[in-house]
Amino acid sequence: MPESAVPESAVPESAVPESAVPAVNDPQGLGFYLPGCVLLLATLLKLPALRRNPRDELLRAVCVLLALATAVFAFTAIPSLVAVNRMTGVPNAAAPLVYSLITAFSGANIVLILHWSRGPADVDGERTRRRARLCAAITVAVIVAINTLFVLGDAPVERLRDLDTYYANTPFIRETILLYLTAHTTAAVTMTVLCWGWAREVRGALRAGLALIVVGYVLNLCYDVAKFAAVGARWAGRDWDVLAVEVAPALASVSALLIAAGFVLPLVAEPVVSRWRMWRRYRRLRPLHEELRGATERSIDLSAGGGWVPIEIRLTQRESDIHDGILTVNPYLQAELRDRALRRELADGRPAEEAAAVADAAALVSAVVRWERAGTEATPSAGPDAVLTSPSSPQGLVRMSLALSRSATVRSFRRSALEERSPAR
Structure with a gap:
């Protein structure tokens, strides 16, 4: 053109080819x-x-x-x-x-x-x-x-x-x-x-x-x-x-x-x-997993995989171990004891979910002590939900695990259970 x-x-007048x-x-x-x-x-x-x-x-x-x-x-x-x-x-x-x-x-x-x-x-x-x-x-x-x-x-x-x-x-x-x-x-x-x-x-x-x-x-x-x-x-x-x-x-x-x-x-x-979030949940479940380690006999050993084991598998295994452990000690869970702990927490102004988690944890540590005292020979009952409410959700398990490591109420119930155990020896 x-x-x-x-x-x-x-x-423009001043324009020249670029x-x-x-x-x-x-x-x-x-x-x-x-x-x-x-x-x-x-x-x-x-x-x-x-x-x-x-x-x-x-x-x-x-x-x-x-x-x-x-x-x-x-x-x-x-x-x-x-x-x-x-x-x-x-x-x-x-x-x-x-x-x-x-x-x-x-x-x-x-x-x-x-x-x-x-x-x-x-x-x-x-x-x-x-x-x-x-x-x-x-x-x-x-x-x-x-x-x-x-x-x-x-x-x-x-x-x-x-x-x-x-x-x-x-x-x-x-x-x-x-x-x-x-x-x-x-x-x-x-x-x-x-x-x-x-x-x-x-x-x-x-x-x-x-x-x-x-x-x-x-x-x-x-x-x-x-x-x-x-x-x-x-x-x-x-x-x-x-x-x-x-x-x-x-x-x-x-x-x-x-x-x-x-x-x-x-x-x-x-x-x-x-x-x-899975790693955080995995770490927060550690106290609960440790509490029930003795009651979990069929846990899969993932240590051979080292750091290559995916977090999805680690978390699934840890939650499975926890549920198995709760099932094992279930015959020793006492609803009356859980209710007593729940009333104490609610009276102290604890939110309902946290109070329930503390009450579940208190009942669980007492049950673990009684299961150990019985020599691990009891037959589990139908399921773990008869007394505890926290295991029904992943968040509930986490709250229960945190209560194990942080709650003074849980520590006092553990001491009471151990004191009941001492005369039997």
């Missing part, structure tokens, strides 16, 4: 490839779950979103722009490609929102699927419009970083820029509102991840504001290109890192937190 085809208003000045501060594209790699990692971390659940529409939407975000940063880097322009032989051919990817990413955001906001009224998900298909159709239409407008316009001078402002007054190119920025802004606003509302309803790693995503999309909005401001300044005859060339790309890079971290954090943190 001849350079004279560019409207005079599109090119290749003539050292305008590229990131020639290797690390500012874009780095967040792109993080997003690619997030995508790869999600793929195993998608393979296990290929029909999960929400998971599929997340994977598409992350893949498109990866592509956006891969093709927005300066080396990628140059490569596309050289391969096609068309100056700025990379621009509609990048705009199309950004628009597709924006549409993927909205599809993800639709699946997240699926209400109980949409039991079979058909209503959500219809809306997602409509969103996809609109996104495709916008992408077609972007490419059509770009073809109709004239952009003969290759601009690797400031195309948005350089051609801000060029017919059809101007509309292309406004169209992709509007689509991006709409998606960013919607995602910010949805994720903020959801973050207030959940806890833990998911809430932290959503908070990161919200901050990321707020920065996306700042990116759009910077771009719109720079384009608007060109319309007013001013030069605010620094907003589009320096500020906006920096915001986009940080935004992508935060969004990727927000998606990855629950995926990585939840298993870590789950295992940490």
Whole structure:
């Protein structure tokens, strides 16, 4: 295309071909490839779950979103722009490609929102699927419009970083820029509102991840504001290109890192937190396990596996040993003794759950002493729940174990049981 085809208003008087000045501060594209790699990692971390659940529409939407975000940063880097322009032989051919990817990413955001906001009224998900298909159709239409407008316009001078402002007054190119920025802004606003509302309803790693995503999309909005401001300044005859060339790309890079971290954090943190909780429960059950060690004859020795034995197996074995031990000493559990301990704890103002755990622990230590005095020859009764209430839940077992090591009431009941035992000797 001849350079004279560019409207005079599109090119400022001081403009020279970008290749003539050292305008590229990131020639290797690390500012874009780095967040792109993080997003690619997030995508790869999600793929195993998608393979296990290929029909999960929400998971599929997340994977598409992350893949498109990866592509956006891969093709927005300066080396990628140059490569596309050289391969096609068309100056700025990379621009509609990048705009199309950004628009597709924006549409993927909205599809993800639709699946997240699926209400109980949409039991079979058909209503959500219809809306997602409509969103996809609109996104495709916008992408077609972007490419059509770009073809109709004239952009003969290759601009690797400031195309948005350089051609801000060029017919059809101007509309292309406004169209992709509007689509991006709409998606960013919607995602910010949805994720903020959801973050207030959940806890833990998911809430932290959503908070990161919200901050990321707020920065996306700042990116759009910077771009719109720079384009608007060109319309007013001013030069605010620094907003589009320096500020906006920096915001986009940080935004992508935060969004990727927000998606990855629950995926990585939840298993870590789950295992940490299992280790904590395993350690807290130690006093109860030690108390019943003598009454547990069929315990599996896990010491041969050393540190390689998974915590899931360790915890399951410890809880199984505890239940077996309670079953063994069950004939010596006394409901009257437990009731006495419970009344004492409640009278001291102890919360009901803690008081029950202390009462169970007091009854248990007394039963263990009596079982040992009997010479371990008693036959167990039907089950351990006749007297104790704590063994009915994992949390109850933990409270009971903590009471064994901390409660003065439990210690006093142990002393009483031992004093009863002494004359028999």
